[in-house]
Structures are given as structure tokens and as C-alpha cells.
Amino acid sequence: MEFLSDQGNTSAAVIGMGYVGSPIAAVLAEQGVNVVGIDVDPELVAGLARRRCAFSEPGLAELLCDGLDSGRLSVSTDYDLVAGVDVVIISVGTPVRGTELVDDYLRSACAELAKRLRRGQLVILKSTVPPGTTRDVVVPLLEESGLVAGKDFGLAFCPERLSEGHALRELRTFPIIVGGLCRESAAAAARFWRRTIGVEIISCESPESAETVKLASNWWIDHNIAMANELAKLCGALDVDVLEVISAANTMPKGSGNVNILLPSVGVGGSCLTKDPWMVWRAARDRDVQLNTIGAAREVNDSMPGYTVDLIVEELAKSGRRPDGAKIAVLGVAFKNNTGDLRATPALPVVTMLREAGAEVAVFDPLADPGEVKKLFDLVPVQTAREALAGADCIAVLAWHDEFTEIDFVALRDLVAPACVIVDGRAYYPRSTIEHLRRHGYAYRGIGR
Ligand SMILES: NC(=O)c1ccc[n+]([C@@H]2O[C@H](COP(=O)([O-])OP(=O)(O)OC[C@H]3O[C@@H](n4cnc5c(N)ncnc54)[C@H](O)[C@@H]3O)[C@@H](O)[C@H]2O)c1
Incomplete structure (x- = not known):
């Protein structure tokens, strides 16, 4: 028929x-x-x-x-x-x-x-x-x-x-x-x-082939990001800029395209990459096939919120401050840029660890539903970037939404603490922006930069 x-x-x-x-x-x-x-x-x-x-x-x-x-x-x-x-x-x-x-x-x-x-x-x-x-x-x-x-x-x-x-x-x-x-x-x-x-x-x-296509794509993405995250950890230790390394590495023709290393970040969240690789792992195990790359990639990506918190603590220590008593302004709590989706967001472990370490955390995310933020994070989000930044020792950018580009950090310099560090978990500022921020008294630290 x-x-x-x-x-x-x-x-x-x-x-x-x-x-x-x-x-x-x-x-x-x-x-x-x-x-x-x-x-x-x-x-x-x-x-x-x-x-x-x-x-x-x-x-x-x-x-x-x-x-x-x-x-x-x-x-x-x-x-x-x-x-x-x-x-x-x-x-x-x-x-x-x-x-x-x-x-x-x-x-x-x-x-x-x-x-x-x-x-x-x-x-x-x-x-x-x-x-x-x-x-x-x-x-x-x-x-x-x-x-x-x-x-x-x-x-x-x-x-x-x-x-x-x-x-x-x-x-x-x-x-x-x-x-x-x-x-x-x-x-x-x-x-x-x-x-x-x-x-x-x-x-x-067949449907089985199409089902596997979808899972293979997300397995690849999660695995690729894990590699980018580990590369970022290495670059951080070498004091070279991971974004420079990635953009140069990605010019190499390979297979039917180029090397294509994705971007490191504060972590991988959302409802797909955190679960689809496990579907593949399980489908393989049920057929007596052992997949090793999945667990390794998931572990690396799950380590990134903790790594980001370590960067924040290290940066605070450079000017003699400790996390307890410090104010951290978190910009963006969604699982990635330009969405309000909070499912499996890596911002949650970051905020939780910072609060456990005694920091005062103010979160601002114009895309996320305030009621959902309150429920998930157990704190009331602030309604403006100004409120978040007031007195901040650290500005942690955990998701960089397009409308954040309107925040003029230089104009708000007097609002934040005298020594204020921007920890960039997902904004990927160009070098010129970083230099501009440094000239105006901000410290800057990115993931792998
Ligand atoms: N979110 C993404 O970016 C994305 C991307 C690609 C694929 N997927 C896949 O697409 C699917 C949907 O994901 P999502 O993010 O939209 O999920 P979601 O939770 O946002 O939406 C699912 C919707 O289905 C509804 N629902 C549940 N049971 C139902 C039923 N019996 N009858 C009618 N409605 C029912 C729920 O109320 C909910 O509104 C998942 O399999 C996901 O893995 C998601």
C-alpha cells in the first residue's frame, strides 16, 4: 500500500x-x-x-x-x-x-x-x-x-x-x-x-541503521569535546591559548573535510550528550561488545565543572582571596549559550561547589525561567547583570548568551571588586577583548587560555 x-x-x-x-x-x-x-x-x-x-x-x-x-x-x-x-x-x-x-x-x-x-x-x-x-x-x-x-x-x-x-x-x-x-x-x-x-x-x-546514525553523531560530538577539554587542560599548563591551537589544527585537511576539534568549556550538559552515549554503550554491551571511549569521554566532560571551580579558586588566590567570603557573579546558568534549557547544566555543580566552599553566588540568566532556576539551584536569580556584578570578586561566564554582549564590563568596572577576575567558561573572547579587559583592570582566565 x-x-x-x-x-x-x-x-x-x-x-x-x-x-x-x-x-x-x-x-x-x-x-x-x-x-x-x-x-x-x-x-x-x-x-x-x-x-x-x-x-x-x-x-x-x-x-x-x-x-x-x-x-x-x-x-x-x-x-x-x-x-x-x-x-x-x-x-x-x-x-x-x-x-x-x-x-x-x-x-x-x-x-x-x-x-x-x-x-x-x-x-x-x-x-x-x-x-x-x-x-x-x-x-x-x-x-x-x-x-x-x-x-x-x-x-x-x-x-x-x-x-x-x-x-x-x-x-x-x-x-x-x-x-x-x-x-x-x-x-x-x-x-x-x-x-x-x-x-x-x-x-x-533500515531503522536500525538510522538509529545508529543518530547515536554515532552524538558519540562523536561528546568524544570530540572531551578531547578539546583535555587539550585545554594541557594548554592551560603550557600557558598557550587552546583556541589558537584548535583553530590552527583545524586547518588540516583530513578525510572528507578538515580536522575539526570542537570547543572546550565549563562542561557538557543538556538532555542529549549526557545520555545518548550511554545508549550506545548499553546497546553494545547487550551484544557483548565493550566500548571504552564512551566512559572515558563522559568522565572527562563531567570533570570540567570541578576544573572550572579550581580555576576560580586559583585566580582568587592570586590576589590573596579565598572562596569563602568571595562574591561570584555567574552569568548564564543554562547548559550552553543561547538557550534557557537547564537540563543537566554544568552550571549546577559549579554553583554548588562554590557555595559549599563558602562563596556568595549571584546568578543571572535572562533566558532561563527564574522559577526553574530557583528550584534547581535553590537560590533566587538576580534580574540584572548590574545586580549580579555588584561587588563581585569574580565574574564566572558559564553560558554566554548573545544579549550578554550588551554588558559593558569596562563601564561597570567601579561596580565590581577592585581585583576582579573574569573566568570564561563559554564566551571565547578574542585576544583583543581580553587585552581590552586587562587594560581596564580585569584579570582574565579562560578554559585552556
Ligand atoms: N533537545 C534537543 O536538543 C534534542 C535534539 C535532538 C534529539 N532530541 C531527542 O528528541 C526527543 C525529545 O526531546 P526533547 O528535548 O524535546 O524532550 P522534552 O522533554 O523537551 O519534550 C518531550 C515532550 O513529550 C511530552 N510527552 C511525554 N510523554 C508523552 C505522551 N505519551 N504523549 C504525548 N506527549 C508526551 C512531554 O510532556 C514533553 O513536553 C528525545 O528523544 C531527545 O533525545 C533532543
């Missing part, structure tokens, strides 16, 4: 309207698809319906509003709405506990979907899952409907590869991987993405 015929306007349901589902739904609506976003979280759905976007993602709130205003996008908790669409996209969370996938959200989404599945529909799984999940978990659950996968309904795994902070641009431009359960499913999924987003399609032979 052909899934997703060529007739009429395409309609889609996005199940799971989180960090991934919301931008997918918004971009599909932008491309003229009639989209219904379904989520089990009534607060999230009510917020979206009131044009309140819970995610600090550049351009997303506006695009969601455009979709809702045009009538092409609607949001609901009502699963019955999936019955009326051509394509159902599943983008629910797939966390990991230890090394084991928590598939409760995926299972319950599939169970609800099975009750409404129609002949001819195409189901696309976007959530990141261990190899084999589409075939071994999703197929049997959806076949509870009485329909047969690949015969009565199409099924493909198309991993989501966006990164927060660039989600819309990446969704509109990144090639889409398609791993169909059968040839017809793969063809229908490719047709859907070509017809809607119009990007390049990369076909994989």
Missing part, C-alpha cells in the same frame, strides 16, 4: 511538544502543513494555546504564534486528533536512567496512537532511541491496533539532529536521515520531508 498519497494538503500530528516537537510543528506549519501538536502536559498545551512558548529558542515563539494565528497549527492534549492526519511524528522524551533507556513516554505515546491508528497513515519516530527500538518496541505496540506495520501503515525512523539555540535554522536546512521499516515506508517518509521542508534526504537501509 502507498502511504501518504499525492493528493491534497498534507496534515501531520506531532506527539510531544517539547524542545524538539515545538520547533518541528512550527516549521511544518510554516511550510503549509496543517499540524496538530499533542502533548500530555496540559500546562504546556494551555501555555502554547495562549501564545506562551516555554522554550528560549531564537525565533521559535514568533513562528509558533504565526502558525497558531494562521490556523495551520493547533495544540491539544486530545489524542483523538491523530486519527485525522496523514503523518504522525513522535518526539517524546527518551531519557536514560544509568545506562538504561526509560521508554515509558515512548510506550505510552505508541499505546495511545495504536488506539487511533488508521490504514494508510505514516508514523515517523524522531525521538532518539537505542538501535532496534523502532522494530522491537514501536512495531508491536502500534500493531496492537490490529493493523500491520509496513502493510497497513508506514513506519520510519528519522532522527532529530537539531541543536538548541539554532533549532529553526537547522530544521530548515539539515539533511534528514530516513530509515524505513520497508521500501514503501522509506519512500513515503522521504516524500513527506521533500514535500514539506524540502531538504536533502539521506536514505538508510
